[in-house]
Amino acid sequence: MLRISTQDDRDLFTLKLEGKVIGDWAEELESFWGQLKPSLDTRKLCLDIRGVMSLDSKGRKVLRQIIGPTNADILADSPLTKQFAAEARQKNEGRDGHAHPNV
Secondary structure, eight states, rough: EEEEEEEEEESEEEEEEEEEOOHHHHHHHHHHHHGGGGGGGOOEEEEEEEEEEEEEEEHHHHHHHHHHHHHOEOOOHHHHHHHHHHHHHSEEEEEESOOOOOO
């Protein structure tokens, strides 16, 4: 299950994810992001992934789609969510589904 919630402030928009960003739920996040993105205007995006428990290759791809063009700040507080943040910031992903740094 994936819970998506938002907090809309004047200069900052927070997108909070809780649960599993995998499979169909990752696709739901992708669809949600597609609808949300145009409404951001000039506001800074903060992506809160402190409640994310699981992330697959589709989930990493969607997080990259969110982070890339927005340069969003990522809130991560555990070794697991910090790893997810690092994976989401990677630019290249190999065929094995693992993130690989640029060479």
